[in-house]
Amino acid sequence: MxxxxxxxxxxxxxxxxxxxxxxxxxxxxxxxxxxxxxxxxxxxxxxxxxxxxxxxxxxxxxxxxxxxxxxxxxxxxxxxxxxxxxxxxxxxxxxxxxxxxxxxxxxxxxxxxxxxxxxxxxxxxxxxxxxxxxxxxxxxxxxxxxxxxKLPGLLAQRFKRRRAAPARKAEVRRAPARSTEEVSPEVRSLMERIAKEARDARRKTN
Ligand SMILES: [Zn+2]
Known part of the structure; x- marks a missing residue:
């Protein structure tokens, strides 16, 4: 009203x-x-x-x-x-x-x-x-x-969390490298063949 x-x-x-x-x-x-x-x-x-x-x-x-x-x-x-x-x-x-x-x-x-x-x-x-x-x-x-x-306190908390975060990030970055070991043999041989073909192709163009 x-x-x-x-x-x-x-x-x-x-x-x-x-x-x-x-x-x-x-x-x-x-x-x-x-x-x-x-x-x-x-x-x-x-x-x-x-x-x-x-x-x-x-x-x-x-x-x-x-x-x-x-x-x-x-x-x-x-x-x-x-x-x-x-x-x-x-x-x-x-x-x-x-x-x-x-x-x-x-x-x-x-x-x-x-x-x-x-x-x-x-x-x-x-x-x-x-x-x-x-x-x-x-x-x-x-x-x-x-x-x-509340904003200054909340931002200070986040800043502290961010400063603690790099150690965790480094672990995450290493993780994919470990996972390539787990690629199945078929996929690995396929990847090797592709790499070899790519090398041969490069040789041809040179
Ligand atoms: Zn208002």
Missing amino acids: GWWSVGKISGVPIRLHWSALLGALFFSGFRFAPGSWLGFVLVILVHELGHAAVVKITRQRVHGVTIHGMGGECQWSGNATPIQRACIAWGGVWGQLALFVAVVPFAGLLALSLGRMGAELAYALTWGSLMLAAINLIPFGPLDGVEAW
Whole structure:
């Protein structure tokens, strides 16, 4: 109830709940600030699309993105590894950082061309977005921080496993050499004949 299907962005359906207006009002400090409201919705959209992008990169399935008063959600399914899940959690913040970098050079231009609304929008898409990203990284409750901050530990574990791995790899590399001894006599004589024919052929061409 109360959902509006906005459309699709690279195949991902986007839905907006009316309560997003309340979230936007809260974000603007309950002022009449259309630029801030628009900025709030765009920041949440970019955040959720950031999750969706990493879900796709890790070859899981994205079902859709929703925006509502408490922020938003990215619905996805698949059997992601713990490291992939942590990266997906980071995706939202990575999206916001990309937004910051993309908008900061044009912040002044937005304010100049659109007046107060442009300045509000520019602020929301840059510093406002960074503030929301920082809140989102608090490792508490349903916030992304809970999954995201597992990443350094998980990567350290994998690094340790990788360092222990070369010894095992060397064993695997020796294994095929041993297995040629087990080739049946018929196959061996066939291989020898092929090798001999190849030598004769080479001699002929010389
Ligand atoms: Zn998120």
